[in-house]
Amino acid sequence: MxxxxxxxxxxxxxxxxxxxxxxxxxxxxxxxxxxxxxxxxxxxxxxxxxxxxxxxxxxxxxxxxxxxxxxxxxxSPRVVAARREVLDLLLSNHKRNCFFCSRNGACDLQKWCNYYGVEESRYIGSRKKIERPPKDSHPFLSYHPELCIHCQRCVSTCENATGRHAINLGKTGMFTVIDVPFGDDWKTTLCESCGNCAQACPTGALTEKRTKQYRPWEVRRVRTTCPHCATGCQMDLIVKDNRIVDVEGADGPSNHGLLCVKGRSGSFDFVHSPDRLRYPLIRNRETGQLERATWDEALDLVASRFMEIKKKYGTGSLAGFACSRSPNEDIYMVQKMVRTCFGNNNVDNCARVCHSASVSGLATTLGSGAMTNPIGDITHDVDCILLVGSNPEEAHPVVGMQIREAVQHGTKLIIVDPRKLGLSQYADIHLRIRPGTNIMFANGMMHVMIREGLVDQEFIRERTEGFEELKKIVSDYTPEKVAEVCGIDKDKLIEAARMYASAKKAPIIYCLGVTEHSSGTEGVMAMSNMAMLCGKLGKPGCGVNPLRGQNNVQGACDMGAMPDKYPGYQSVMDAAVRAKFEKAWGVPLNPDTGVFATDVFGAAIRKEIRGLYIYGEDPVVTDADTTHIIKALKSLDFFVLQELFLTETAQYADVILPGMSYAEKEGTFTNTERRVCRVRKAVDLTKDPSFDIRLDTDIIIDLMNRMGYPQKKMTSAQIMDEIASVTPSFAGISHQRLDETPDFLQWPCTGRDHPGTPIMHVGKFSRGLGWLYPTRYTPPAETPDRDYPFCLMTGRILYHYTTRAMTGRTPGLMEIEGSSFIEMNQKDADRMGIADGEKIRVSSRRGSITTSARVGTRVNEGETWMPFHFPDGNANWLTNAALDPKCRIPEYKVCAVRIEKISG
Incomplete structure (x- = not known):
């Protein structure tokens, strides 16, 4: 001290x-x-x-x-005089048009000039000598150099916080200038449109254009959690006259004030969109049209039809899907409704098609299917990052920013992904493995680790089981064999194994490139095996860390929206657990595992499932093999959708119940690192007479009562209290405690005085000993052949989120990226005579779409890649619904397709 x-x-x-x-x-x-x-x-x-x-x-x-x-x-007088002199000099080159400036009242220069009484400058500045026009061609951002004080906050934010280097210092003669990428050529620059630079600017030089709509004294700020990916970024919604007009990043534990372009610019336009559903709709059986209904008419119809189907066809004939974008409290009530009213466990969420392999795989090997370490822990002060099947710059941008920052500070980066990513330029090693060969790669890594004595024998001996069997299996996965199957350099594989194993702090970070395969569960187990072999679990800067996709997909699983688990991953087949929930809920519960979401559609076609309730999901857009999904929805006797918009899936619903967005309710999201984050109400659209909408939990509670279950009305805080009462891992969590805890709480949090658990498996795995599961490589379910010679992979892009239901209603995001495309290798395109931007036809055994070719080197020869966000060419008309036998996840990442030029 x-x-x-x-x-x-x-x-x-x-x-x-x-x-x-x-x-x-x-x-x-x-x-x-x-x-x-x-x-x-x-x-x-x-x-x-x-x-x-x-x-x-x-x-x-x-x-x-x-x-x-x-x-x-x-x-002191000397200090005050010096500060006045600084302000005096700054004002000499500062255009003082505060009345017209959007930062008026929120300008730090204005604030300190007022504080020290500096109203005019005594100096004649040199601004006219270097006067430059503003740059404001960007859809969101503008730069006015006459207001710039050259503090370099924007430069340092872009360089040191986001790691992007899109803003630079330049020269005009003897003068230093700030070179920002917001001119006419903004689309060709490195700028990601995140706006962190504008938030850092202390004056009105660099601003979000929408700040012109309000002044600081006209608005209020509501702290909440971003509704996009599962990073859990904290942000303030800026509200004026019951309308969200802006978003600012807040200093949360996972984002530290940073936001991505979606969080900052795609989180509020949709809330006030003119095409929001404003009242209940019932489909007229004679005309086929959706017609306005009262709430009593809609809820009575839903309850009566579901109960009729249950009575006629049995309890197994109904199913319900929860929404992974909705708060924990909503999800809890959905699964409770299915179990108490439908009388079965046919409840699921969209984790089934993205990270169910993580839940299943990590639960099997470690005892808990969740991310082991906090985001800050695996992106700061680590020696090496092993990034497998993950593109965080686009899917989890703020995590991507932190990884870029880590690399700038000396962290080694190993990327394992078929595509060339933005992060590839920073990588020490990029293993561009063939799609679907993750297990082959991981077993090859372990072969090298064991052969060269790089494993942690003490950790293996004291904390794991199954080593000898795994050792025997991976002995066949020589670098030469793995290199041939994966299409990589064997020496780079060996170097990657050495680099990861010898690093003191080295997390494995992975995403859908590992999970969305017909062998996804074993792919996850292979990640777990590598970490256990090297003793990199239960320690800071290590672990196995799946980046969950949607804002609350972790919470949806935590809350028991799964066919085989109650809240907190408590088994529905465990008699003691079931007895606890029967006592809490006051009804007998079904002891049988329910139907997984991806199996519900086949069951609907077979008429085994006849009634379906979906809250906030759009499987027509998101699920594999769109033709199959549509056929299933058409086969249902009765289909109810609770939604914000008339989505593609809504076209097949018999009743549509309008819900509320995240900005209109209280609750919690659980981010990818198990951190339970508050969501707070910012606006109330029920004040608008054109809206006849209701709180989603009130809708569910009313339905439960109409279906015969006596569910009392509860606030979101009261629902969380009930969750805590039946879920040991959430026992110490409440809204009140979260409001009083700056960093929130990470489950397990087993009591009111429990601090939460940042790092899992410290000293002991949740299952006791970690299981080194004997993973074996199996080829993908469908590979290219003569008729379909290309491999198609799918994924997300930076500027949109899943179905674009939210981001697609922000014009600026659509201007940046607004239509479908497919990435092709330059050599394939040249051979076929396909030009960059050309419209082409892409077909699989399940469907055909038209899209635009994006020609380059991001994919290898024979491989292609598409986003699934865009309706003008949705990749899921093509994808293969081959399911992982353990967790029933579809194989989105490997699909055989044919590409054809469109004549004329």
Whole structure:
């Protein structure tokens, strides 16, 4: 500790603390303009200067480390005079049009000028000599150089926080200028449109264009959690007159103030979209048209028809899907409704088609099917990152930013993915394996680790079982054999094994490139095996870390929206567990495992499932083999959808119940790192007389009562209390506690005084000993042949989220990326005479679509890749619904297709 005096008061601070940090801790205010902690600490503005006894010069507080015995004055006459001089000089080149500036009232320069009484500059600035036009061609961002004070916050944010390097320092003669990518050529720049630079700007120089719609004193801020991917970014919704007008990043534990373009610009337009569902709809059986209905008419019809089907065809004839974008409390009520009213366990969520392999695989090998370490832990202060089948720059952008930052600070990066990713340019090794060969790759890595003595024998001996059998299996996976099957260089495989195994801190991070295969569960187990062999579990900076896709897909599984698990992954077949829920819910419960979501559609075609309730999912767009999904929905006797919009799936519904968005309700999301994050109500659209919508949990509760179950009405907070009462891993979680805990809580959180569990499996695995599961490589269910010679992979892009129900209603995002495309290798395109941007036909054994060719080198020869977001060419008309035998996940990542030029 270091002792010093600040403004006459003695302070004790940690060695290495800056004067600014010490002063803030002592309650002394020091103004800053350029400073951003750990991002921009260059000390260029000199507004933070302080006086230190014995020093000839004033010291910049932001980057001067305290010394023993220092005596600091933060507001001495000399300091105040210096700060006024700094502000005076800055104003000399600053166009003072505050009345018209969108940052009026939120400008740091304006704030400190007012504070120190600097109204005009005494100097004639050089602004006219370097005057440049604004750059405002970008759909979201604009730059006005006459308001720039050259603090370099934007440059450092883009470089050090997001790792993008899209904003640079330039020169105009003798003057330094900020070169921003918002001109006419913005589409060709490195800019990801995240807007973190604009949030960092202390003046009105760099802004989000929408800030012109409001002034700070006109709005209120509501802290909530981003509704897109499962990173769990904290953000403030900016609300004016019951309308969300902007979003700002907040300092949450997983994002530290950063947001991606979806979070910042795609999280609120859809809330106020003119095509929101505004009242219940019932399909007229005679005309086939959807017609407006009252709530009583709609709910009575839904309850009566479901109960009629149950009575006539038995309890197994009904099924329900929960929404992985909705709060935990909503999901809990959906699964409770299915179990207490339908009388079965036919409840599921979209994790079935994305990360059910993670739930199943990690639960088998470790005892818990969830991410083992926090995001911050696996992207900061780690030696090596093994990134497998994951493109976080686009699917989890804020995680991608943190990985870029980690690499800039010296972290080694190994990428295992068939495609060339944006992160590939930073990678030490990129193993571009053939699609569907993840297990072959992992077993090859383990072969090298064992052969070269790189495994942790003590960890294997004390904490695992199954080593000898696994060792025998992987002995056949020589680097030469693996290289041939995977299509990679054997020496790079060996180097990757050495690099990962020898690193002290090395997390495995993976995503859908591992899970969405007919062998997805074993692919996940192979990731777990690698980590266990090297003793990299239950430790900081290590672990097996699946990045969950949707904002609350982790929570949907946690809440028991699964056919074989109650909330908290408690087995429906365990008599003692079932008895506990029967006592809590007051009804007998079905002991049999229900039907998985991907099997429901086949069961509907066979008339085994006759009634289906879907809350907030759009399987016509998201599920494999669209023709099969549509046939199934048409085969149902009765189909109910609870939604925000008339989606593709809504075209087949008999009743549509309008729900509320995340911004209109209270609740929680559980992000990919098991962190339970608050969601808060920001707007109330029921104040608009054109809306006749209801809270989703109220809809579900009313349906439960109409179907004969006496469910009392509960608030979201009360529902979470019930969740805690029946779910040991959530026992210590409540809305009140989350509101009082800055970093929220990570389950397991087993009591009111339990701090939560950042790192899983410390000292002991949830299942006792970790199981080194004997994984064996099996080829994909469908591979290219003479008729369908190309392999198709699918995935997400940066600018859209799943079905575009939210992001597609933001015009700027559609301007950046608004239509379907397929990536082809340049050599394949040249051979077929296909030009970049040309319309082509893509066909599989299940369907045919038209899309645009995007020609380059991102995919290997013989391979293609498509996003599934766009209705003008949805890849899921082509994909193969071959299911993993363990978790029933479809094989989205490997599908044989044919590509043809369109004549004329």
């Amino acid at each position: 270091v002792s010093l005096m600040i403004n006459g008061y003695e302070c004790m601070v940690q060695e290495g603390t800056t004067i600014l940090e010490a002063a803030q801790g002592a309650g002394a205010q020091i103004p800053t303009l350029c400073f951003l902690k750990e991002i921009n600490e260059i000390g260029s503005c000199r507004l933070c200067v302080v006086e230190a006894e014995g020093e000839d010069h004033l010291l910049p507080a932001c980057n001067t480390i305290v010394r023993e015995g220092m005596k600091i004055q933060t507001e």
